[in-house]
Amino acid sequence: MFRPRPALASGPSGWAALWVVCLALWLAAAAPLQASTRIKDVAVVQGVRSNPLTGYGLVVGLDGTGDQAAQMPFTAQSLRNYLEQHGLSLPPGANFQPRNVAAVLVTAQLPAFAQPGQAIDITVSSVGNARSLRGGTLITTPLRGVDGQIYALAQGNLLVGGAGAGAAGTQVVINHLGVGRIPNGGQVERAVATPFLLGSTIDLNLNAADFQTARRVAQSINQAKGEGTAQALDGRLVRLRAPADPHARVAFMADIEDLPLQLAPPMARVVINSRTGSVVMNQTVTLAPAAVAHGNLTVTIRVTPQVAMPAPFSPPGTRPVVVEQAEVQIGQEGGALIQMPASTQLSEVVRALNAMGATPMDLVSILQALRAAGSLRAELEVI
Secondary structure (H helix, E strand, O other): OOOOOOOOOOOHHHHHHHHHHHHHHHHHHHOOOOOOEEHHHOEEEOOOOOEEEEEEEEEEOOOOOOOOOOOOHHHHHHHHHHHHHOOOOOOOOOOOOOOOOEEEEEEEEEOOOOOOOOEEEEEEEEOOOOOOOOOOEEEEEEEEOOOOOEEEEEEEEOEOOOEEEEEOOEEEEEOOOOEEEEEEEEEEOOOOOOHHHOOOEEEEEEOOOOHHHHHHHHHHHHHHHOOOOEEEOOOOEEEEEOOOOHHHHHHHHHHHHOOEEOOOOOOOEEEEEOOOOEEEEOOOOEEOOEEEOOOOEEEEEEEEEEEEOOOOOOOOOOOOEEEEEEEEEEEEOOOOOEEEOOEOOHHHHHHHHHOOOOOHHHHHHHHHHHHHHOOEEOEEEEO
């Protein structure tokens, strides 16, 4: 049986309702998704870290670009010891000067939870006067920890991201030829014990000390895992009550790391690089009303060489001499007094500072003066 479709309510109210519904759907589709911060982005598990490894070895197979034995005797000595371990001994007094061998230091990072048999990347760096490690092969090198124990073995062909050529005393080098990498060139031989599975608690270390962040991390964990699971001990340490079973503890930490976290606005901070003059400000930097006058003092020294000819009737053999004429000028540009209004946004702070026409090095002095006067509401950090 045919049933008529109900008509839309006529009049302004019906069309207004339809317009509101369409606008709401359009805004919902066009609104960008806000990415929330996870706990793993602001904190790490205490004791779960990598360990540095280092070792001394030899790179062989170089095309005449190795260490010069006359200037680096330890390279030849290391090769002698290596050959003696394989039953080969050179006669005393033999002129042994290999040019295809280079002494190197091998470094690597042993990841957390690494087990015997796993592969790690290694970096090989020349310690002698080798011109290039390109095309070389690292022979078996033990990698030791700070305790002197061997935790990995390294060996393999080097990858050097550079090139070089030379002839008749002229040499052209691109990038560094004395450093190379061997992907998966190290093999783990011993695991490092971690405190992750020990004790009844797990400590989270925040990447930056902040009491508000520590409290919010503890609140987020307690809301998901129950009250009393997490406790903020200070501005950087949050202690968790974790299950004793290893499988349950891994699942517990997996859930903790993915918990969403709403961070408070960061502390207002201005970072100044004194070597390059770079100035970086975060979004919470504000500026109170102030008046600034900045002038530049310029000192110019010009040296003009002048030739003084010998005076008449000078002794024979008298030659002209060169005399340097120095001229020193000091100039100071006038600094107009500029009123800087109160700014509550970073863009306004930048606009106010740019209005003065100051260079990055001038901004360093201006920001320090504003901070001392109490107008710049931010912490200054010089790196």
